[in-house]
Amino acid sequence: MDISRRAFQLAGLSAWLGGAAAAQPGSAPDEARIGAILRERVDEQKKAVGLVVGRLTPAGVSFDAYGARGRHSNGRTVFRIASLTKLFTALLLADMATRGEVGLDEPVSDHLPPELRLPTSPGRPITFADLATHTAGLPFRAPDQAVGPGAPPYRLEQLQRFLAGLTLEEPPGQKWLYSNVGYALLGQALSQRAGARYTVLLRERIAFPLGLQATAVVPARTMRSRLATGHDEDLRPLPPSRFEVMAPSGGLWSCAADLVRFLSAFTDPASPLSRAAALMLAATRPAPGLRAQQALGWEVHGQGEAGYLSKDGLADDGFTAAIVCDPPAGRGVVVLSNTAIGVSDIARHLLRPDYPLAKAYRITTLPAEALGRYVGRYQAPTGAVFVVSTSDVGLLLQIPGAPLMPIAPTGADAFVQPQVGVEVDFRIGPDGRPAGFVLRSAGRPPLEARRIE
Structure with a gap:
């Protein structure tokens, strides 16, 4: 891509x-x-x-x-x-x-x-x-x-x-x-x-x-x-x-x-x-x-x-x-x-001056094999299901009702789409696998989603 x-x-x-x-x-x-x-x-x-x-x-x-x-x-x-x-x-x-x-x-x-x-x-x-x-x-x-x-x-x-x-x-x-x-x-x-x-x-x-x-x-x-x-x-x-x-x-x-x-x-x-x-x-x-x-x-x-x-x-x-x-x-x-x-x-x-400006991000890299651990389906309390997958550009996030979004790593278990300012922070469970994530974008309340598969 x-x-x-x-x-x-x-x-x-x-x-x-x-x-x-x-x-x-x-x-x-x-x-x-x-x-x-x-x-x-x-x-x-x-x-x-x-x-x-x-x-x-x-x-x-x-x-x-x-x-x-x-x-x-x-x-x-x-x-x-x-x-x-x-x-x-x-x-x-x-x-x-x-x-x-x-x-x-x-x-x-x-x-x-x-x-x-x-x-x-x-x-x-x-x-x-x-x-x-x-x-x-x-x-x-x-x-x-x-x-x-x-x-x-x-x-x-x-x-x-x-x-x-x-x-x-x-x-x-x-x-x-x-x-x-x-x-x-x-x-x-x-x-x-x-x-x-x-x-x-x-x-x-x-x-x-x-x-x-x-x-x-x-x-x-x-x-x-x-x-x-x-x-x-x-x-x-x-x-x-x-x-x-x-x-x-x-x-x-x-x-x-x-x-x-x-x-x-x-x-x-x-x-x-x-x-x-x-x-x-x-x-x-x-x-x-x-x-x-x-x-x-x-x-x-x-x-x-x-x-x-x-x-x-x-x-x-x-x-x-x-x-x-x-x-x-x-x-x-x-x-x-x-x-x-x-x-x-x-x-x-x-x-609306209370609405914050987007942050500047420092993008890092992760080996392709490390991205597979995040792949799965994640459900928000509203019932909306977010899908994380991989492609030739790296990790992708599917937001309900919107096209696929490539997200890039910024640190340990942290990703961002810098063009539009969406942050995705994965929460790691006791087994070492992602148990869910928190999605943030400027001016919006955080959205939490738990991994369902």
Whole structure:
């Protein structure tokens, strides 16, 4: 498994990691503190090449930037925003629902192109809400989808063949399972219903009303001079990926200035898309894998003053993005990076200062034969089962509802996924074998799991 494939797998984990324990609001860091955070991440920790932060507050909008391609302090550097794209696709769905063009509980099959047939499933048909809340039972990605920078784009005919051979094991709406396939289908259905391509819908229904200048699947000529270059976790430049049928799940380019304007749909009642934004948050379903609620596109954490919205993205062509929002307070934060190392901790810290920043890790090595002792199934008190296995990249952890995650050793019986800041500390029993583990990530309560086999 190469680096680009690891990055692709980690993209689906951003949703699970967004489910942090809600921190109490506090005094937001000032510009000097934000600048220090960005400099440390780039110059000392070497965990980013360039970073841009955009902030929305009742007092206005501000931007901070540091590093290569972070020179546009007005937030106009263009980055791949990966799974933040799903927020745009979900807003398109909500906009069409408020216009009466589709119903959230309407079967998606009624509006798909003839060549796309949904897999058979027990119970009721898959609905628009199922796709937008990751509860349709569809997998993260199709097994025949090539991944990594420079990989050929996944095409409609490939998705058609994959779905034709797929059978769902559970009724839709029963289980949260993060799915890029689901959002690809959602984009196809919305385009078919509206009689317009996804890119046209995006421009006419979202970009124009909100005044977005640099948000597109294919960068316009005016955007190209401001494009950032993606980098892997070793800070090596990567070629950009190309998107076709998967564009609604993660193919957008955008900038911090546009994403802050996007947030205004959720904080400003006078926004032309405020009704659609409200509908996105009204339709929620439990997401035990998140330890949160899954709305249309957004993950919803906590309640009242401590509550907030989040979405994160990690692109296989070397970009990460995070966006958080507190609509009642009129506040939001966007963080964009052109490096395949997560930035969600920065976004949450700037919105909720009690939320800690991720630690820096010192990775060690273990012989392959030593990793086998950790392989097994581990169960949390909630009943969720985590699976530990090995591969050519070392130890892998399967978090329920998310793709496989490679974890690296940092010490005796201690492992970490440094890109997204997940720590796994194994507890050793009297027989010398792991009896369980404690899983930690910044701002979340520890999760304990016992070995069951």
